[in-house]
Amino acid sequence: MNVRNKLSCAIVSAIAVVSILAPVEGRAAAFQLKEKSAKALGRSFAGSISAPGDAAVIADNPAAMRLLDGRLLQVDLTAVDYSMDFQGTGSDALGRPLSGGDGGDAGKLGAVPAAYFYTPMGQRTHFGMSLTAPFGFSTDYDRNWMGRYHGVYTELQAVDLGMSLSYDVSPYVSFGGSIFIERAEAKIENAIDFGAMLAATGVPGFAPTSADGYTKLDGSNTEWGFTVGGLFCPTDHTHIGIAYRSEVKHEIDDVDMRFDVPPNVAAVMAVARPGWFTDTRAATELKLPATLTASFSHEIGDRWTIMGDVTRTAWGKFKDVRLDFESSQPDQVLEFGYHDSTFVSLGAEYKLSHQWTLRAGVASDESPVSSEVRDVRVPDVRRKWLSVGATWKPDQVWEYSLGYTHLFLDEPGISLRSATGSTLRGTYEYGTDILGVSVVRSF
Secondary structure (H helix, E strand, C coil): CCHHHHHHHHHHHHHHHHHHHCCECCCCCCCECCCCCHHHHCCCCCCCCCCCCCCCHHHHCHHHHHHCCCCEEEEEEEEEEEEEEEEEEEECCCCCECCCCCCCCCCCEEEEEEEEEEEEECCCEEEEEEEEEEEEEEEECCCCCCCCCCCCEEEEEEEEEEEEEEEECCCCEEEEEEEEEEEEEEEEEEEEEHHHHHHHCCCCCCCCCCCEEEEEEEEEEEEEEEEEEEEEEEECCEEEEEEEECCEEEEEEEEEEEEECCHHHHHHHHHHCCCCCCCEEEEEEEEECCEEEEEEEEEECCCEEEEEEEEEECHHHCCEEEEEECCCCCCEEEECCCCCEEEEEEEEEEECCCCEEEEEEEEEECCCCCCCCCCCCCCCCCEEEEEEEEEECCCCCEEEEEEEEEEEECCCEEEEECCCCCEEEEEEEEEEEEEEEEEEEEC
16 A cells, blocks of 8 residues: 555544534534535535435435445545624613623634545446434533523534435436434533522512522433435536435433522422422423524536525424423523525636646525524524535545635624523623534545
8 A cells, every 4th residue: 555545544434433522513504513524525515416426425415326436435524713802781670780791702613524425236227325414503601601691502413324226217207215323412501590589489588699609411312314305417518416315313311400400499499399409300392493404506607606505494393492400490491483594606617637626615694593593502594605626536446525614704793681581681792603624535
């Protein structure tokens, strides 16, 4: 084995390990992740389920596996560097300024992994396997910031392991489907203003913000879902893809709920509200939305390819998350109130030579979060994408791709009131850059 092949094997092994171990955190519409491919990233995901030569179609549109060439292993790793800074003011239930700062940078640098294996099975049948992260997000504020009663820490991640099969009905039409197993995990932490709660009921010695406690939620669940799709090729140079990914409903009956309660509060609650704010378990339901994507790719001559994508995400069913406690504490409802959203992108590729391909793209990504329901956990906003990328194929065995995207975001405002009467008002300043790398090994 020569030096280049040794280096390539080392890169594939390293990215594969990171793909399994890396935390899933990203910055997409709400907490949806599109970052499954460095190639697609470089053109703002235009042609994501219709462009030839990208194994990410195994997960997103199995019918397009016919556009892959021979048996291969593809591994992608995307770094998402997002910053999220709050500027504003807060007041307690008596209208006094809240203590605590602005929370610091609630964003971070995260990694989004993906891996794919493909092999043809005869002349018309295709088989693939995929490991992807379709959802993931995290916000982490200073524990005592002024917005602590609305949220301190939020993390959600979902990882899918799928198997795909497709069949070429004719040289012009293919259909395919996949079944995937999805592991979802959620963690939430926020502060509780016990001082305001007890002062409102007339308990002496308490005032708003005088006795803060914290609640922590930690739950996980494994469910399954499916993807079905078609690829239609009216000519050898035009590919049209359409694919539907199902909703995945996670029914979690063993959510771990922990409460950090000041000793003087715990003594009062033991008498006034026995069984409240004690460590327990809860049941809940988390619906991760369905998507419908339409995509086209068209080759112009020997060098140029133009592409486009439209994806509709059914966020409208993500209205709230209800926690049903095993203890005597009443149900708690986390309100979200999302609406369906649309992602639209256009991109192009240029074959500079038989070894090099350049690409670029733009996109508009609608947020499912309106100003009326925007909160500190996921203070989402519409974004515009600008992307560039390149692929180097030095031989018939190895291929390397790089994609980069910068997101242009508005500065959204929030105006919130907590259950204990504190308020928070202000705006967010965002910054997001995304860098993806990919290695393909053909066999």
